[in-house]
Structure formats: structure tokens, C-alpha cells
Amino acid sequence: MNYAAVSLTSREEIDVHRFSWPVSIGIPLLAIFLQVYLPLRLPFLAIFDLPLLVTIFFAVARRRPVPGMVTGALIGTVQDAWTSLPIGVNGIAKTLIGFLASSLGVKLDVDNPGSRFLMTFTFFMVHRVIYVVIVLGLVGGNEPFSWEHSLVAALANALLAVVLFAGLDKFKQRM
Amino acid sequence: MENFFSRYKNPLALMAILFIQVVALATQVKRPESSTGAAASGGTRLIRVWTVTAISPFERALVSTGSFIRRNFYNYIDLHNVRKQNQQLQEQVAQLKLERVRLQTDADQARRLRALLGFTQHYVGQLLPAQVIGTSGAEMSHMIQVDKGSTSGIRVDMPVITPDGVVGKVKDVFPYVSMVLLISDRDSGAGVILENSRLQSVLRGSPRGELRLSDIMSDEDVAPGEAVVTSGGDGIFPKGLPVGTVSRVSPDHNNQPFLAVTVKPAADLSRLEEVLIVTKVSQDGSSKGTDAGAVRAADILSERLPSVPKPEDTKKSSAAKTSSASTHPAPTTASHSGAATPARPATAGEPKVAPNALKPGETNLKKTGVPAAATAGAFSSRASSRPLPSQPKAAAPAAERELGTGTTPAQGSAPAQKITNKPLVKKSTVPANQKPAASPVKKATPHATPGASPSAGAQPAQPGAAGGPPR
Numbered sequence: 001m002n003y004a005a006v007s008l009t010s011r012e013e014i015d016v017h018r019f020s021w022p023v024s025i026g027i028p029l030l031a032i033f034l035q036v037y038l039p040l041r042l043p044f045l046a047i048f049d050l051p052l053l054v055t056i057f058f059a060v061a062r063r064r065p066v067p068g069m070v071t072g073a074l075i076g077t078v079q080d081a082w083t084s085l086p087i088g089v090n091g092i093a094k095t096l097i098g099f100l101a102s103s104l105g106v107k108l109d110v111d112n113p114g115s116r117f118l119m120t121f122t123f124f125m126v127h128r129v130i131y132v133v134i135v136l137g138l139v140g141g142n143e144p145f146s147w148e149h150s151l152v153a154a155l156a157n158a159l160l161a162v163v164l165f166a167g168l169d170k171f172k173q174r175m
Numbered sequence: 176m177e178n179f180f181s182r183y184k185n186p187l188a189l190m191a192i193l194f195i196q197v198v199a200l201a202t203q204v205k206r207p208e209s210s211t212g213a214a215a216s217g218g219t220r221l222i223r224v225w226t227v228t229a230i231s232p233f234e235r236a237l238v239s240t241g242s243f244i245r246r247n248f249y250n251y252i253d254l255h256n257v258r259k260q261n262q263q264l265q266e267q268v269a270q271l272k273l274e275r276v277r278l279q280t281d282a283d284q285a286r287r288l289r290a291l292l293g294f295t296q297h298y299v300g301q302l303l304p305a306q307v308i309g310t311s312g313a314e315m316s317h318m319i320q321v322d323k324g325s326t327s328g329i330r331v332d333m334p335v336i337t338p339d340g341v342v343g344k345v346k347d348v349f350p351y352v353s354m355v356l357l358i359s360d361r362d363s364g365a366g367v368i369l370e371n372s373r374l375q376s377v378l379r380g381s382p383r384g385e386l387r388l389s390d391i392m393s394d395e396d397v398a399p400g401e402a403v404v405t406s407g408g409d410g411i412f413p414k415g416l417p418v419g420t421v422s423r424v425s426p427d428h429n430n431q432p433f434l435a436v437t438v439k440p441a442a443d444l445s446r447l448e449e450v451l452i453v454t455k456v457s458q459d460g461s462s463k464g465t466d467a468g469a470v471r472a473a474d475i476l477s478e479r480l481p482s483v484p485k486p487e488d489t490k491k492s493s494a495a496k497t498s499s500a501s502t503h504p505a506p507t508t509a510s511h512s513g514a515a516t517p518a519r520p521a522t523a524g525e526p527k528v529a530p531n532a533l534k535p536g537e538t539n540l541k542k543t544g545v546p547a548a549a550t551a552g553a554f555s556s557r558a559s560s561r562p563l564p565s566q567p568k569a570a571a572p573a574a575e576r577e578l579g580t581g582t583t584p585a586q587g588s589a590p591a592q593k594i595t596n597k598p599l600v601k602k603s604t605v606p607a608n609q610k611p612a613a614s615p616v617k618k619a620t621p622h623a624t625p626g627a628s629p630s631a632g633a634q635p636a637q638p639g640a641a642g643g644p645p646r
Contacts, residue, residue, distance in 0.1 A: 009421075013251065033230050035312035036320070037237065043445040046314050065185040073192050081226035082309070082354075083316035084346065084362050088200035092193060126401050135315075138197070139204055142382070153314075 004014045017061045017172040027168065028054050028075045036082050047153045049124070051075045052094060054162050056123055057168050059098045060105035072098025086139060086167075093130040097123050111169075120161035124154040224349060227320070231352040234308040235322050242306070301455035302336075303327060307447045308352070315382045317360035319447060324351040332411055334453040339407060340417040340441025341365065342450050353452075357444050359384040360419070366408035367418050371401050375408065378418060378438065386419060388436040393436065397424050413456050417441045454458050455478075 019027075031050040039046040055075050059068030076094030080087040101123060109115055128150045135141040180187065263271075305321035323329050325348045335342040335355045347354040356363050359380040367378045367388065374395055376388040391397060401421045407414030419440040427435035517602060 029230065032312070033233055036230070036309040037234055039310045039312060040307060040319075040447075045311070046312065066188045069189055069192055073196065077196075077222060078226050079312065082221040082318070082320075083311045083313045084318050084356055084360050085313075086200050086203035087222055088196040088203070091196045092200070095189070095192050095196065099185070103185075134200075138200055164462055 016063045017174060019058070019061070019171055019173060023171045024058070024071075026073070027171070028058075028078075032075070032078055032082070035079070047156055048160055049127070049153075049157055050164075051079045051090075052097065052124065052127055053120065053157060053164055054168075055094050055098050056101045056120060056161070059101035060110045060119070061172060063100045063102055065099050068098035068102030069095045070098070072096070085135070089131065089134050089139065092134055093127050096130055097127050100126070113166075116165050117158045117162050121154045121158035124157045125150060128154070149154040154173050223354075227349050227352050227354075231308065231320065231349075234320065235351075238306060238308045238322070268276070301453070302451040303329070303454045304449055305335075305353070305452055306449055315361075317357040317380060317384055317444070319355045319357065319450075320344065320448060321353050321355055321452070322351070323452065324353050324572045326350050328454055329353045329452060330454075334412045334416075335450050336416060336453060337442045337447070337450055339443070340419060341412060342442050342447065344411055344446065345452065355450070357384075359386055359444050360441065364409070365412055365418065366406040367403050368406040369397060369401050369421070370404055371398075372396055374438075375406050378403070386438040387442055388421075388438060391431075391434045391436055392408060393426055393432055393434050397421060397436055398435060399424060413453065422626075540616075 027052065033052040035048075035050045055068075055072045058071045062071075064067060072094035073091050075089045076089075076091035077087055079090045079094075083090075101119070104110065104119065108119075110119055128145075196552055303323060305323040305327075307319050308321040308322050311318040321335075329345055329348050331345055331348055333345045335344060342356055343355045343357040343360070344355040345353050357380065358365055358378060361380050361382050363380045365378045366375065368375050369388075372395065374391060375396065379387050379389055381387060388403070399421050403418040403421060405414055405416040405418055419438040421436055423435075423437040425435050427433045449511040586597040
């Protein structure tokens with residue numbers, strides 16, 4: 001059992017969790033699979049970013065920045081492989097999200113639904129901003145940024161995260 | 176030093192990971208003009224291959240299972256009405272057969288006239304159906320995956336279509352999966368033409384998936400609802416494929432002299448289940464086109480001749496044709512018969528012509544040195560008023576020789592060239608629309624086609640109206 005340096009929370013709230021290898025590999029792959037498959041039948045589901053939600057979940061559950069950012073980098077890179085964008089756009093964005101989420105997980109209670117909702121909403125918006133900045137600044141694209149659409153997407157993803165994280169909690173193992 | 180690394184381990188790791196990814200990104204962005212695009216560059220290509228190889232089998236399995244269940248379910252449902260449907264379909268087939276004969280004649284006519292005008296025309300030659308098994312999963316990237324790859328003969332840049340219209344082109348090819356870049360993606364582009372106003376433009380996608388036409392001046396007359404088809408100018412999409420319809424036209428405030436034209440795609444790009452990959456584009460290239468043009472010019476000339484066989488003359492003409500064919504030089508036989516046959520196969524609506532019947536005309540046209548297109552241009556206006564498919568082929572050799580006689584003294588010794596060109600001059604003075612609608616031709620044609628309706632034959636020629644891309 002690890003104790004964080006800064007702790008205004010109870011011991012239960014700063015527990016560091018780990019996951020088995022099949023879960024660590026299978027859940028992200030399943031998320032990417034669903035992300036590329038589901039919009040085929042239901043196009044509106046493209047508004048969800050399952051790989052981002054999985055990145056946030058693993059990062060806050062492990063509460064260690066390096067595994068968090070590595071998880072984000074790998075998931076983002078694999079996600080990029082399915083798009084027409086250069087590989088690295090989602091990788092960079094999700095690396096930063098993984099780092100931020102794991103850093104936040106050390107300091108705050110991220111296990112109750114309310115905080116999960118707010119956290120996911122915020123991270124989604126941050127991810128979208130990073131994504132657009134990368135596309136505009138590094139790739140040279142002309143990505144439009146629609147505040148309305150981004151807010152709706154963030155809201156939808158935050159709602160999904162509350163349900164999804166509750167399900168994924170079952171795979172947690174205490175260290 | 177050790178203390179420094181342990182203290183700043185996390186920021187250093189973050190910087191290292193970001194640095195690696197930025198370098199990888201820069202490597203791809205730096206060479207956008209490479210032949211196979213950014214996706215094929217070195218290590219990133221491997222990443223895509225591994226990812227697709229790892230995940231696509233599950234997609235294929237899921238899609239195949241779903242299709243299997245859906246197909247069986249629908250088969251069961253369909254059994255209830257299959258007998259009634261079968262009867263209706265048979266009636267429909269009978270009607271379509273008649274329609275097909277008529278369209279075939281129109282298509283032959285259009286093909287001939289196109290050849291006459293010297294077009295280099297692309298056609299969809301071979302299609303490979305493929306099932307869509309996935310998407311890019313990102314709102315800003317419009318790609319799909321199909322279950323056919325290099326093992327099925329798929330190559331990069333092959334066009335992808337549906338019966339409704341253009342879908343996109345193949346971007347990446349893996350052994351069993353291909354990635355298709357939709358026309359709605361911001362990286363895509365296609366040469367298109369507006370069907371009514373005949374304006375050429377480039378169709379581009381956008382991050383939001385809208386299709387836009389670029390570089391159309393604001394004084395051009397573009398109206399919503401106008402159809403957009405491929406122009407063939409991009410070298411990827413065959414000409415004449417439906418792309419969509421103009422949905423909105425407004426001044427482009429960011430690009431002031433131009434219009435912002437939005438196009439609604441003909442194919443439903445958000446609900447693709449099966450697509451067709453154009454694996455082969457047949458082309459009436461310049462060489463073929465020249466040959467075909469020569470043949471068609473001769474055909475059209477033959478129609479104008481007054482020596483359309485009377486019943487008693489038909490036998491004489493046949494005899495003359497036989498003797499003429501036997502006296503014509505051999506080299507043209509091999510070269511032209513091969514080119515002419517695929518360009519215009521004989522149909523039910525068109526009396527079959529022995530290869531020898533076409534050779535003389537082709538030979539003469541060749542020897543005269545008159546370009547086929549030029550010859551065609553001289554007669555194209557008249558050609559448009561006649562039902563070409565129903566012309567009597569007995570007259571063709573005479574016409575072709577006639578052309579040779581009139582232009583090349585060397586050909587004057589051919590027996591059939593004694594047919595004078597005087598009637599040709601007379602005929603040329605008669606306006607096309609005042610001519611009897613090929614009645615002598617039809618009367619003289621032993622294999623008159625039921626489908627070659629007079630109305631179809633009397634219509635002005637509209638290249639591309641049938642059998643090929645619209646013009």
C-alpha cells in the first residue's frame with residue numbers, strides 16, 4: 001500500500017490500484033475496436049471517445065504519472081493508426097491527458113461519480129484543445145473548433161464515463 | 176545528478192515521450208508529397224500494419240457473423256413472398272430485356288460518337304465488391320476499412336464507389352484489409368464537373384465531413400440541385416460517376432471572388448455496408464480511339480450514301496464486298512479487327528458485320544492520312560440524326576471506299592471505289608432533320624432490331640446519354 005506525499009484524503013481514497021496484464025491490454029484494445037466498429041452501424045456514436053475514457057480511467061486508478069502517460073501514448077498511437085491523420089496526434093494528446101489524470105488522481109478523490117463526471121468533462125475539453133492545437137500547429141491542418149459540439153461531446157463522454165468507470169472498477173486489484 | 180533524475184522523473188519522462196512523438200509526427204508531415212503518402216513512411220507504416228492486423232480479424236469476424244445472421248433472417252422472411260416476387264421479377268426482367276436492347280443501341284451510338292470526337296474516355300472496367308468492416312472512429316477523420324486487401328488485388332488509389340455514387344479511394348492496403356479515404360475527408364480531392372453548367376472544379380472534403388467545390392467564380396450560374404459527376408481529370412476516378420448534388424451555394428466570404436458550393440454526396444457515406452472497388456479502368460485511349468474513330472466515320476459515311484441497297488442490289492453489293500475484302504491489304508486486318516471488336520461489339524440491334532466488311536474502310540481512312548477525329552468532325556452533325564445501330568452493313572464497305580477514293584488517288588484502283596461520291600455531295604446538302612428517318616435503311620436491313628425504336632434513332636446524338644459517362 002502506497003501513501004502519497006500530499007494527502008488531504010482518506011487512506012482508502014489514495015489507494016493505488018493495478019490491473020492484470022490481460023485487462024491492461026484487452027480493455028484498451030476493446031475500446032479501440034468498439035470505437036472503430038460501432039460508428040459503422042450507429043454513426044452518432046462517433047461522438048464518444050472510448051480510448052480517451054480508458055486512458056483517464058487507467059491513469060487515475062494507477063495514480064502514477066509514468067504508467068499513465070505511457071498508457072495514453074500507446075492508446076493514442078494505436079488510435080492514430082486507424083485515422084487519416086499522421087501518427088502522433090492522438091498519441092501526444094493522450095500522453096498529456098494520461099500525465100494530468102494520474103497527477104490529479106494523487107491529489108483528489110476520483111472515485112465518486114460526481115468527481116468522475118467533472119474530471120472527464122474537463123479532460124475531454126483539454127484533450128480537444130490539445131488535439132486542435134496539434135493539428136493546427138504541427139500538422140498544418142485547418143481543424144475547426146466548435147465550442148457547442150465540443151461541449152455536447154464532453155457532456156456525453158462524462159456521462160458515459162460515470163457508467164463505464166463503475167464497470168471497470170471491478171477489474172481493479174489493490175497493490 | 177542521480178538526485179536530479181529521480182526528482183524530476185515524471186516531467187523528464189513526459190518530455191521524452193512527447194519528444195519522440197513530435198519527431199515521429201514531423202517525419203510524417205515533412206514529406207506529404209511522397210508517392211504513397213504519410214501513412215507509408217517507415218516506422219509509422221509498421222504501426223498501422225500491426226494495429227490493423229491485430230484488430231481487423233475481430234472486425235471481420237463480427238461483421239461476417241452479423242451479415243450471416245441478418246442474411247438468414249431476411250431469407251426466412253423473404254420466403255413468404257418469394258413466389259409472388261418471382262413472378263413480378265420475371266415480368267420485370269422481360270421488360271428490362273427490351274429496355275436493354277434499346278439502351279444498347281443508344282450506348283453503341285454514344286460510343287461511336289464519342290470516338291468520333293476523339294475523346295479519351297475512361298470506363299469502369301472491373302469491380303470488386305467489398306464489405307465495410309470499420310471506420311476511423313474519429314469524428315475528424317473520415318475513413319473506412321474494407322475486407323479486401325492486397326491479396327485480392329487491391330492497390331493504392333483505386334476508386335471506391337457504390338451504385339449510388341463515389342465513395343472515395345484506397346489509401347492504405349494491407350494483406351486482407353484496405354483503408355479507404357472517403358471523399359468527405361479533409362485530405363481527399365476529386366476532379367468533378369457540374370452536369371448542367373459544365374463547370375469543372377475540385378471536390379474537397381472538410382473536417383466536418385462536408386463536400387465543397389473549390390474555385391468557382393461568383394459570377395457562375397450554379398444552382399442547388401445540380402448534379403455533380405466526376406470529370407476524370409484527376410486520373411483516379413473514371414469520368415461520369417455520380418458524386419452528388421449541389422445543396423448550398425453562397426458567396427465565400429473568406430475567398431471573396433469565389434462561391435462556397437456545398438455538395439450533398441450521392442452515396443450515404445455514413446452508412447456504408449458494401450462498396451465496389453474499381454480494380455480496372457478500361458480506357459479508350461488515343462490509339463484505340465483513332466481506330467474506333469476511323470471505323471465510326473466510315474459507318475456514318477456509309478449511312479449517307481445513296482447506294483443503300485435495293486433488294487436486287489443487295490446481292491451485288493455482297494458480292495462486291497466479298498471481292499473487295501479479299502483484295503485488301505492484309506496488314507490492316509490484324510491491327511484493326513482487334514481494336515474495333517471490343518470497342519463496339521455486335522448486338523442484337525445491330526446486324527453483325529464480318530470483319531472483312533470493316534477492314535476496307537479502315538484501310539482507306541488510314542491510308543488517306545485523315546485523322547479520325549477530323550473526319551468525324553466533318554460528319555458528326557449529320558451523324559447525330561440517324562439511328563446508327565440499324566444501318567445496313569452492306570453499305571459500309573462502299574462508304575469506306577468512297578472516302579478513300581475521294582482523298583487518295585492511290586486507292587482509285589479498288590474495284591468498289593467506282594461507286595461515285597456524287598450522291599454523297601447531294602446528301603450532304605440535305606439537312607439532317609429533313610431526312611426520312613432512316614426508312615430505307617430499315618427496310619433494307621435484314622436483321623432489323625425490334626428494340627431500335629424510331630424515336631430513339633431520330634433523337635439528336637447525346638454522347639454519354641447512355642452506355643457511358645454523361646457529357
